[in-house]
Amino acid sequence: MEFDAKKLAKLRDKPKELIKLINNRDQDFMNYLKTFENKKEIQEVLKEEYDIAIYTVGFSIYPLLFSLKVANPKEKAIFFYTKASSKFKEVFDEFKKEFNLDFEIKHRTTESSSDTAEIYHEIERVLRKHRNKKIAIDITGGKKPTIAAGFFGASLHSDENDIDILYMDFSEYKNDIPVYGSEFITILLNPNDIFSAVERKELEELFDSGQYRAARRFSKRIRDRLKAILKKMKSYDLDEQLAEIKKIYYFSKLYELRNDFNYEECIIREEYLTKAEIKGISKLKKAYSKITDLEDELLSKGYRGIDVSTQLTRRLHNRFKDDDSCLYLALDRYISALRYKNIDYQSYILRLVSVLELAGTIYTKGRSELLKDKLKIVPDYELRYKLNELKNTRNNLSLIHGFRVVSAPKLDYEVAVLNYICLAFDVDKQMVENIIEKELKFRNFNEII
Numbered sequence: 001m002e003f004d005a006k007k008l009a010k011l012r013d014k015p016k017e018l019i020k021l022i023n024n025r026d027q028d029f030m031n032y033l034k035t036f037e038n039k040k041e042i043q044e045v046l047k048e049e050y051d052i053a054i055y056t057v058g059f060s061i062y063p064l065l066f067s068l069k070v071a072n073p074k075e076k077a078i079f080f081y082t083k084a085s086s087k088f089k090e091v092f093d094e095f096k097k098e099f100n101l102d103f104e105i106k107h108r109t110t111e112s113s114s115d116t117a118e119i120y121h122e123i124e125r126v127l128r129k130h131r132n133k134k135i136a137i138d139i140t141g142g143k144k145p146t147i148a149a150g151f152f153g154a155s156l157h158s159d160e161n162d163i164d165i166l167y168m169d170f171s172e173y174k175n176d177i178p179v180y181g182s183e184f185i186t187i188l189l190n191p192n193d194i195f196s197a198v199e200r201k202e203l204e205e206l207f208d209s210g211q212y213r214a215a216r217r218f219s220k221r222i223r224d225r226l227k228a229i230l231k232k233m234k235s236y237d238l239d240e241q242l243a244e245i246k247k248i249y250y251f252s253k254l255y256e257l258r259n260d261f262n263y264e265e266c267i268i269r270e271e272y273l274t275k276a277e278i279k280g281i282s283k284l285k286k287a288y289s290k291i292t293d294l295e296d297e298l299l300s301k302g303y304r305g306i307d308v309s310t311q312l313t314r315r316l317h318n319r320f321k322d323d324d325s326c327l328y329l330a331l332d333r334y335i336s337a338l339r340y341k342n343i344d345y346q347s348y349i350l351r352l353v354s355v356l357e358l359a360g361t362i363y364t365k366g367r368s369e370l371l372k373d374k375l376k377i378v379p380d381y382e383l384r385y386k387l388n389e390l391k392n393t394r395n396n397l398s399l400i401h402g403f404r405v406v407s408a409p410k411l412d413y414e415v416a417v418l419n420y421i422c423l424a425f426d427v428d429k430q431m432v433e434n435i436i437e438k439e440l441k442f443r444n445f446n447e448i449i
Contacts, residue, residue: 001034002033003180003181004028005179008021008062008180010073011443012060013059013061015090017089019090021282022094028288036181036184037066039183042184044189045070045071045136045164045166045185047186050071050164051073051134051135052066052075052076052133052136053067053070053071053103053138054061054079054123054138055067055068055077055079055080056138057081057086057141058141061091063141063168063179064138064140064184066168066183067140067168068092068095068096068101070102071136072217072313073103074103075133077092077096077103078105078108079105079106079107080109080122081109087333089107110122117265132162135163136163137163137164137166138166139188140167163190165187165189166186166187167186168183168185169184169185171183171184180345195222195241195245199222203222206218207444207448208444209343212252212255212256212259213252213256215248215256216249216256217254219245219248244449247448247449248274248445250267251443254266254281258332258336261336262294263281263285263288264288274438276438276441277438277441280328280438280441283329284325284328284329284440285322286323287326290319290323291312291329295308295312298311299307310369313361313366315366317365318363325423327425327432327435328439330359331421331432331436331440332353333355334351334417334418334421334436335436336351337352337355337414338414339442341414349390349413350394352413352414355420356417357371357374359421359424360424362425364377371391375388375391380421383416383419383423390417
């Protein structure tokens, strides 16, 4: 549609003239408005159905009027002015009245035109007052500090509110001057919706502290959010961020499953894992499968309850006599125990003892069911003493048999357990350490990304 852009440009900063254009439904003004309303980009904004719309007002009024008509909030529109731009208040009131827009208008004037903190504080008050509302913040108008305040408000409060950042841009410029009629409105991507520095730090802390379940849930939430953004905003290139968060999610889930000894559900992703890591996880899955197969055989033969455990102990050695995958199972339990040493001391002890039970079954070739019997044949006195002290510590745990206060270990249990693994599986310590460092390694956050 044709309109006199020069005429409209001359009147853009004159409130009284703008009101005349609106009240008289000036043909050039109406064609200008219809040109904007015919743009396909507005459809994304139209379908959002905002409750509240917030505007920062400078001296370019047409884009804000057009944005207001499209956003058309259900409850209210709130305008933030400087003292200089407050002269346009009546323009928005008349526009609302003339076009029968059914919402309340609130006008707020700030003391400064360049104090980002003051403007942000005012916008923040509105956001806190209208929690759980669908809000649009249009940052088109005003000076840079004002725009920055609106942007900060939208990005920092997106967790408490459902907020879209609106911006009116021009697709055409002539001699660096925007061409009237080329305006289009867009919903900007909130930087905190991508993968914020705060989220990254929180995820790193969860992951590196061994809280893999929490890290998996957190990374899944970020992954799903990124997928939704890509579906909604196809023009944004988030492939790198999405690939990164998918990798973090994979390792969080893998380590969570290993932490729970749930090897059956561990998935091997060759694009993420080294050859050594693939070998290690394959060994764990193989050992787990052999044990569950043996349990199924015993159940099919009519064994139940304690008898299954007894028969499993007796037959486990033969099942693994030509297979080193049980060694990997013992080492993975050992590694999991170490992660709990400074987090949950009781879990640390219980997991170490579970290593003794498994390694002892192999060491005694299934002839001993009780842990004390598995340990009494250890030839080295000092090693036998430390392992028995570990067993006694387990027995005295308040969650098991006693009511004593749980305290830090007096002996270096983990070294003793590692030596017992070497003895039980007849392997040297260097080999065991290589398996732990390369094949069964738990990477830290930065090693993953």
